[in-house]
Amino acid sequence: MQRTIRKLFVLALVLSQCLSLTACGNAMDDEHYLDEVVGDDWRVTGVVRDSGIITRSGEDIDVLVCIHAEDAAFYYDSEDQVLFDFVEYPTAIQGNPWESYQSIDFADRNDDGNSDVAMVFDENGNVTRMVWFWDADTEGFVFQSEEN
Structure with missing residues (x-):
């Protein structure tokens, strides 16, 4: 019984770490791309x-x-x-x-x-x-x- 509880605990620990790493993802990269003009093309900046x-x-x-x-x-x-x-x-x-x-x-x-x-x-x-x-x-x- 203790062995089963230990396996479940380890499995829960591994799953929680995987989920926490997935949550980190590319949040910074996504924000960076929102502000970036594609190819720095001046035509899409609103001056034309x-x-x-x-x-x-x-x-x-x-x-x-x-x-x-x-x-x-x-x-x-x-x-x-x-x-x-x-x-x-x-x-x-x-x-x-x-x-x-x-x-x-x-x-x-x-x-x-x-x-x-x-x-x-x-x-x-x-x-x-x-x-x-x-x-x-x-x-x-x-x-x-x-x-x-």
Whole structure:
């Protein structure tokens, strides 16, 4: 009888140790992965507001759009954050540019074969449309006040 009690006691002790080790598991690892951005890819951090395709010299380039108070930046759609181009607003966006931003369009407005930029913002009911044409000579977008 004592032998049976001893065997049951040892069995209970072994089971309790196994359960305690199982409970420890990967708790720290699980918490670590919750905070980690997959591959440290900047595109999933919440800074990208829109996307589009810019045509330059016959080549289509996928871009991601980041909106700021004084400009909009266009980045290559890649894991690394690499600037492709940008436009500067003629006047800064009042209030929150992220919320007032409505749309962007990369259509070729002047038929030169390159994408131009048209952006629409709605600041408290005041809709603003801004247009920039691509200028091959300066290799940049030039604001077009008469197009707005």
